[in-house]
Amino acid sequence: MKQFLIANYAVVLLLLVSSLSGCTSDDDAGGYDGPINLVVYYDSTSGLITENTQGGTQISSEDYSIEFDFSNSSSDKSSISSFFANAGDGSSDIVVDAADSAQISITWATHGLFNVTLGAIDENENTHSIEIKVRIEKRSWHNQTNTNNPLDYQINAAPDNDGPNPKSIIIKSTVENPSRQFTPGSDVMVSWSVSDGSGEEIASGNAQIGDGQSETWEYVVIDVMPETYTLSISRDQGNDNLDIQNDIHITYDAAESPSNPFDEI
Secondary structure: OHHHHHHHHHHHHHHHHHHHOOOEOHHHHOOOOOOEEOOEEEOOOEEEEEEEEEOOEEEEEEOEEEEEEOOOOEEOOOOEEEEEEEOOOOOOOEEEEOOOOOEEEEEEOOOEEEEEEEEEEEOOOOEEEEEEEEEEEEEEEEEEEEEOOOOOEEEEOOOOOOOOOOOEEEEEEEEEEOOEOOEOOOOEEEEEEEEOOOOOEEEEEEEEEOOOEEEEEEEEEOOOOOOEEEEEEEEEEOOOOEEEEEEEEEEOOOOOOOOEOOOOO
């Protein structure tokens, strides 16, 4: 009988712990004992912004958004009057009336590791907030077609806040010497170069590309500084026009907070 009671108690305790898990609340803030019980759900804390250009002209871009759900938040003293959030990128707080909505969506258009503030205010003007980290990386594709004078590409590695510098810049550049109808092709000699913000070359490569062939050059910048790097491509020998595809990925250390999705039981 005693063992049966202990087993039942363990099951009840497990269910209680499970019902409280998975929510970001006051208890996570380290000793807050005020009236506001702040509970926020979010499916992700990391994302990717993208950009596409053709011949130096931007043809598309995509920002990254995260929706934060405050609907389970409450106050022991009065009703919640408003929820607020700050993206950590220097922009102003986003504030919503709790009577109208319990969701706030934040959109990032630039890369960085951001300290995001999430909070609530009750009708007695009690305020409570928490802070989480969100990692936003950037990937961009830059194409040129049928060019005999490749454009330089500027890589802005400065984060959009005072947070840490990027972990790396991953560069993958493919140059194709396509066969052209009615025009005899020839080999071309191509050079790649990456320079830092002061104009000093930090990496280079070259390749001979036959008619109808392509070559890919890859380089990873580490110890990234918050400055603008330059990727340059030159046609050193030959007369054929080139097609170029540059794939640039600015990465950060995976230091974001865990995601906190709503767990339907």
